[in-house]
Structures are given as C-alpha cells and as structure tokens.
Amino acid sequence: MSKEYKKMDVALLHLTNKKVILKLIKDNVQISRSALSKKSGLTPPTITRLVDELMHVDQLVESIGLGDSSGGRPPLIVKLKNENNYLIGIDLGATYIRGCLVDLNANFVSEMQVSTELEKGFESIVEKLVKIVEKFQKRKNPDDKIWGVGLGVAGLVNSETGIIESSPDFGWTNIDLGKELDKRLDLPFFYDNSTRLMALGELNMGIRENQKNFAIINMGYGIASGLVVEGILLKGYSGFAGEFGHISVDTDSEVQCKCGMYGCLEALASGHRITSLGKAAVENNESELLKELARGDKELITAELVALAALQNDPASLKIYNDVAEYLCKGIGVISNLLNPETVYIGGGVSLNGNLLFDLIESKKNKYLLPSSAKVKILPATHGDQATAIGAVALVLDKMMNLELTNPKN
Ligand SMILES: [Zn+2]
Structure with missing residues (x-):
C-alpha cells in the first residue's frame, strides 16, 4: 500500500x-x-x-x-452549538414564496412571506428569492452565522444536475435555477422538489421522533406525496417516486388531468380543481355565499374561499369538499393498504383550512382501509404552511451534519 x-x-x-x-x-x-x-x-x-x-x-x-x-x-x-448558528429555508410555491430563518433545532427566528407573482416571470422570482435571503442576512447579529440556504421548488428537480426539468405550476422546462442563484447569493444553497422536502422535514424535524413509516401528501395547486419506508425517503428508479396525484380514483371520469390521463386524483381533488368547481358553482348560481365572498367576481375565487364558504355550511361548497375528501380517502386507502404507514400527514395550501378536510376524511376513510391498515393516523403536516421551508432547512442541516459545509465567515 x-x-x-x-x-x-x-x-x-x-x-x-x-x-x-x-x-x-x-x-x-x-x-x-x-x-x-x-x-x-x-x-x-x-x-x-x-x-x-x-x-x-x-x-x-x-x-x-x-x-x-x-x-x-x-x-x-x-x-x-445552537446559538449563533442558523439556516435559511425557502418554499418557492406558485402562490407564495415563504422563507424562514431557524436555529439548528428548527426554532424559528424569523419568517417572511411574499406573493410569487408568477406572471412577472423567472427573473422577478429569482430577484424575490435573493431579496428574502439578503433580508435574513441583515437581521443577524455580528456573531451569528448562516450556514446555507435550502429551497423547495414545485416540480421535477433532477437531484444530480439541479435542473428543474419541468414545473407545470411555473410553466418552466429545463430551468437552471442554480446558475442564476450562483451569481447572486454568497451562501451555499441546495434545492429539491417541495414535496420531497416536506417529507424530509417531517422525518428529521417533525413532531414525532424516529418515525420510520409515514407518507406526506402535499395538497396544493397539484397533488404529490413523499413516502418514507423503514426510515428511507423513497426515490424510485428515476427519482420520481411519489406521484400520488396521478393514481386513478375514478375510472369513469371525464375530467382529463394535465398528464393526459382521466380520473387522476390531482384532476379531481387539487386546489386547482376546487377553484374551478367553485367558479362553476357561482356561474351556475348555485352559491350566493361564495359569490358574496368573491365580491361578485368569480375570478377571485380560490380553494381557500370555497373552504370558507363550506365552513359556513354553504351546500355547494360543502359538496365540493365532500367529493374532494372522498377521492382523497380512496388515495389514502391505496397508500395505507400498500405501505402500512403509521401516519399519513397532509400539508399544502388545501390542508390549511382548519379541520374541514380532516373531519371529512375521518368520516370516510374506513371505507377504503383494510382492517390491518385502519390504525393509520391522518394528521396535518407538523409545520403547517412552513412544512416545505422546514424541509428545505432539513436539507441544509443534513449537509451540515455530513460536514459538507465549510464554516461560514461571520
Ligand atoms: Zn394525471
């Protein structure tokens, strides 16, 4: 030798x-x-x-x-050494960009949220990301160190190249976000798909320690999932495991999904679907309350507004959420019977409307669960609207614990 x-x-x-x-x-x-x-x-x-x-x-x-x-x-x-050592996590979503500055135990030091304003394009979004990081950097004391930035992006992110191969929410194909951020940020940064990060956050920084078998469903504009089996976040052969939004929950459906198939869960139960059903209800004069909440302008209708109307017992809005919960329970049945998780967490914008969705799921889920899977708990994601941002923090923390990051200058 x-x-x-x-x-x-x-x-x-x-x-x-x-x-x-x-x-x-x-x-x-x-x-x-x-x-x-x-x-x-x-x-x-x-x-x-x-x-x-x-x-x-x-x-x-x-x-x-x-x-x-x-x-x-x-x-x-x-x-x-928790004091003075910080990490930044950012959730780049189609509606909002949410950022948080946390210490090594995921205690929040500061949070920030801005509208994404998709229509202003890629450069404007990069500018917003850079500004959030700079604002956090300005907030720190002289002895504080920020070790890096994690970023969750909705879309297919190639973990080898960092290229966002496709993001239907943003209308991006083969976008090299890393190249742009490299020019603008003076901190190391890492990014991955937002749902995968949600799962990573739940795994490493969630409410339950050492949980080894769980799923997290991200219900936003689209639907996706992160699957953790025996403590490992499933990647799949090409890195795209967990495309839960594209399992069929109604083989007779005439609703076409953006993937081209019919009856996908995402086509029938996503935030996008709830919004369009809400708009249709107003158009067909089925909901006075929803019309009133949207101030007569159906373009202002969102999944959140439909939830608000449902919580006030608006029949049309309740029916929309009732159907969504039914489809979702079919999906939860598939995951639970297949993988036998301890918990199925639900995160993303559609999950953030109080107990509405969770109560409906609780009343329907047993129809689709084998007795052996019936113990599965269905809970909101631990970190609520910051679930992806905390997952992004977990990504940086992982690099840090692996001693891949150099000690930053103050
Ligand atoms: Zn589909």
Missing part, C-alpha cells in the same frame, strides 16, 4: 468518525464525552480530539459544563 493511499485512508476514517460523533451529539441533545466513547466504541483520547475539533474548528458543538461524577473526574457534557 502506498504511503499516500494510507494517508488518505486515515483522513477518511477521521472524517467518518467525526460525523458519527456529531450525529450522536445531535441525537442525544446533550451527552458526555465518556458516553460518546461508549456509544461509538472509539477510545477516550480519540473522542477528546474529535470533540475538540468539532468545538474549536468546526464550531458546531459547545461544552455546557461538567456533569455529576460517580467517583473520578466529572464528565464534560457537550451539545450542538
């Missing part, structure tokens, strides 16, 4: 050990060096060296003093 090869091996081993220790510190919230040694199987001197490096070079870990001693020297307790 050549000397150079041996040297590389040592460096690789050192990095691998450091990642293991960093993960143990994060997972245990706070832990002593001796416990780190026990859990990792590494010798106390190696632990001391690695922890010192994580504290003083990487500045990701800090000491919180000495613990109780059961005889001998009291153990040094360490934890992730």
